[in-house]
Amino acid sequence: MFCYQCEQTAKGTGCTAFGVCGKDPETSALQDLLIYATLGIGQYAHRARQFGSKNHDADIFVTEALFTTITNVDFDPERLKSLLHKAYNIKEKVKQQYLDACRQSEKTPEELSGPATWKPATSLDELVRQGEAVSLENNIKEYGEDIAGLMHLILYGLKGMAAYVDHAQILGQEDDNVYAFFHETLNFLTKGQFTLDELLKTALKCGEVNIRIMELLDKANTGTYGHPVPTAVPITAKKGKAIVVSGHDLKDLDELLKQTEGKGINIYTHGEMLPTHAYPELKKYPHFVGNYGGAWQDQQKEFDAFPGAILMTTNCIQKPKESYKNRIFTSGLVAWPGVTHISDRNFAPVIEAALAAPGFPEDEPEKTIMVGFGHNAVMGVADQVINAVKSGAIRHFFLIGGCDGAKTGRNYYTQLAQMVPQDSVILTLACGKYRFNKLEFGDIGGIPRLLDVGQCNDAYSAIQIAVALANAFNTDVNGLPLSFILSWYEQKAVCILLSLLCLGIKNMRLGPSLPAFVTPAALKVLQDNFNLMTITTPEADLQAILG
CATH class of the missing domain: 3.40.50.2030 (Rossmann fold)
Known part of the structure; x- marks a missing residue:
């Protein structure tokens, strides 16, 4: 097996014997095969769409298949086997749609290769062998680490985006342009020749589309359950x-x-x-x-x-x-x-x-933590926040959040939050908040110093808050007294990072380590264009941010 899609990947380079997440080699191979099958669907779905021929079942399946292969989702070989056979059936239906569309338009259909020609084996063992033959490690051998790393950055971005599409679709929010982008990008990943420039542009396009996806999910959640309140x-x-x-x-x-x-x-x-x-x-x-x-x-x-x-x-x-x-x-x-x-x-x-089960035998003395500071809640007190900044009561904003994990080095985020000056506000989101959300931070003139924006997808709320503040001060987000210190673990964090980069946000700090698939060459481009940095120590980073 070979997998390096999460932050905790073995030795920081890749899991090759057994996944740190608990994924065994057989499951890893089946997941690789599901990705390969999904690429094949993308090849035909993208071409069929050029003739106006769409397949909603394929749209839904592609996002579910990508989501299925995210870290810590599906470890069941039998379920993966079922998905693989479903993938083939959907691919064949979309292929037929493409052939029919070509015939009706009197166009000669393309002879596709690679994932488009895949047929599933019958037994689970044979499917595992097929998966081993299409390992993502093959991309590294064929294209080299730099090109393959950016291909995988795009793929992992799509995986994270697919999770949010799935959540939004369940609650009735969809955008056909988003599905079209998935098919187009999956097809792009099969084309065989790439440049660093076009791969980076496609990665940033993933970030742009993900903002739309997070908007859909925000609309789905708030439209169904109301806007979060403190x-x-x-x-x-x-x-x-x-x-x-x-x-x-x-x-x-x-x-x-x-x-x-x-x-x-x-x-x-x-x-x-x-x-x-x-x-x-x-x-x-x-x-x-x-x-x-x-x-x-x-x-x-x-x-x-x-x-x-x-x-x-x-x-x-x-x-x-x-x-x-x-x-x-x-x-x-x-x-x-x-x-x-x-x-x-x-x-x-x-x-x-x-x-x-026995249940809890008695009540415990109650302790609470605060949540619910999404964009609607914060914008409701925007004047108060803006006045606090203008008066100097609020000196700086820190967005400290993202994924949590078990790997050493994540106590950095706890220490950083504790060291943030008393005249600064901390925005947080995702499970990274658990590093410090039970600590007392107090308030600044009634504004809590710790504002829990929500789940990882609520990065959309954080973006809306930042944009609103920037507009209020007639600047852009980079001109605000706002610093992004992010933690990552899996692929949803990847697509959020791409979203922040596509917005042109600079000087972000990422940790506890950089993705293994981001090679020095790709990192240099990100550093040159966005000054993306790795975290160092809380003391040094605070000194660099605040001077």
Whole structure:
């Protein structure tokens, strides 16, 4: 196997024997094959669209397939086998649409090669062999590290974008131009000859389209559940039966809250689900009682201690311990061998497991943390914020957020947040916030010094806040007293970084380490154009930022 798509990849270069995430070589090969099959769909779908022939099933499948291969999503070979055969069937349908369109237009169809010609093997073992033959490592051997690294930067950007497209589509928000871009870019990755310049331009185009995607998801979430409002979320237990929900999917949480009404079960969030407590249509449920635990990498210890049922939506699952394997459930695209999967949002098995578990024996003394400072909430007090900046009460803004992870070096973000001067405000988002969101930061004239913007996709909110401030001060984002200090782990962080770069934002700091697929040559271009930096020490970085 070869995989270097996450920040924790082995030795900082690539997992070659077993994934640090828990992915075995067989699963890795099947995921590589699913990507290969998806490239083939893109080849035909892009060409069919040139004749006005579209296939919505292909649009949806491509995003689901890409999302499936994100770090910590699908570890189940049997589910991957099923997806591979579905991929082939969809490819053949889109191929026929393309051939029909050519015939109707009296055009000669192109003879396509590579992924477009792929046919799935019958057995799982044979599919694994096919996957091994199309490893992404082949790109490195064929094109060299620089070209292959930028190809993979684009691919990983598409994976992250696909996650957000999937969430938005589930709640009824779609944009056909986005689907067209996916097919066009997948086809681009099969063309066989590349330059560094065109690859970088395509990567930045991914960032541009991702802003549109995050806008769609913001509209989907707020249109369905209301704009987040500042909310104090208990982080302590309530007596009674319990279910904890992790991942990112708001609809899964909503359905579970509906199905558990009146059943004497308290619902807790975990990881990236914490911000859901701020949505009016979710926080209205009295049995939606608080947040349990922290970020995804601590789940084995935290789920082992949790006295109830566990629901994993979207990504972030780790190998379940045997101690809780019978009370953890997956939904959506998440899967682990031997774990019960809920495919239709009928959460009766989860509820039964929660009722059979002991639950929390007593109430704990309540402690809370604040969430809900999305763009709508912050813009509601924009005048207050602007006046605080003009008066000098607020000296600087720091966006400290992104993915969390288990790799050493992430205490940097805790230390940095603690060192930020008292006259500065910290914006945070995604699970990286767990490094410091239970600490006390106080306020500046009633404005909290720590503003939790939301999930990773709520980088859209952070962008809107930054743009609004820039407009108020007649400058651009780079002219603001605002610094971006980002942490990354998986592919959604990749597409967000590309979005920030496409906006022309400079002087960002990224850590705890740079992506293995960004080679020195590619990094130099990013440094020359955007002054993208790696984190060093909290003291040195603060000194460089504030002078």
